[in-house]
Amino acid sequence: MTIDEKKRQYSAPALSKGLDILELMAKQSEGLSLKQISDLLGRQKTELFRMLVVLEERGYIQLVPDSDKYVITLKLLGMAHQQPGIKRLSAMADPFMRELVTKIEQSCHLVIERASEGIVIAQKDSPTDQRFGVRVGAKVPLQNSCSGHIILAFADDKNRKVMMDGIPAAKHLPTSKLKTIIERVKQQGYECIESLQVQGVKDIGYPIYNYTGKVVAALIVPYLGHIDHSQSADIDSVKEYLYDISSKLSESLGYLPPTLSDDVKKELRESQKVF
DSSP, rough: HHHHHHHHOOOOHHHHHHHHHHHHHHHHHEEEEEHHHHHTTTTHHHHHHHHHHHHHTTTTTOOOTOOOEEEEEHHHHHHHTTTTTHHHHHHHHHHHHHHHHHHHOSEEEEEEEEETEEEEEEOOOOSSOOEEEEEOOOEEOOSSSSHHHHHHSSEEEEEEEHHHSSSGGOOOOOOOHHHHHHHHHHHSSEEEEOOSSSTTTTEEEOOOOOSSSSSEEEEEEEEOTTTTTSSHHHHHHHHHHHHHHHHHHHHHHTTTOTTSSSHHHHHHHHHHHOO
16 A cells, blocks of 8 residues: 555544644634635635634634634634643743843743744743743744754754654755854854844844753744843843853753762762753
8 A cells, every 4th residue: 555545544634624624724823714724725705614713713713803804813822832841841931030030131032943943932021121022832944043043053962863854945045054053053152143033133043951961942033123232231141141041941850060070960860850
């Protein structure tokens, strides 16, 4: 039996319709009516109506009050955060991120890699009136973002290849350019670039490691400079604070600096609950 034949044999049309609806609505900034969903998916309204009713009953979508339009809820995001690793990482990062934004008066967010994309799993706003933030759940391209450069640079060769293989070939960076980025970031120990998504923002980030020395996240500050230079911390100060907080978060996950002896590392690991 061929792969295509197996796919047809084990297909689940109703499930596919439901997933098509969720994937469509996840990309929309505004609600969609049944007719709009029908037109965009190229399916009959009659075959989608029951799907919408069930998805609404289960809490995955909801009707906008006094409207015929549906919007996706945060239920899927909440389910993702129930994964032990993500839930624990977010919880452990929270006080460190709060400390950071208080010191630098800039926002910050935490990014992990899933399915060859960066996913924002935690975010803290600047305590000031002027702020720029990235919403929790937002997807970030690995190949052209500060967090993506960090995750790719500090991954081992095998994991980096897996991540790159999952990115559509049309979006790949030239091999030479990717190599240059990886070498630069590894040599610096961090990344600092003009945002490739938002004009006027400079992204600064450091890697977060677990007890095995594996990079598990990137902590990012989207730095906003003020025209009157009234910001409380300049870029160099932000780098210092961000390095300090990132190091503390990594250590809380059981990461031990490479300068420690193997015997000391072993003793400390046995006394820690590691991520």
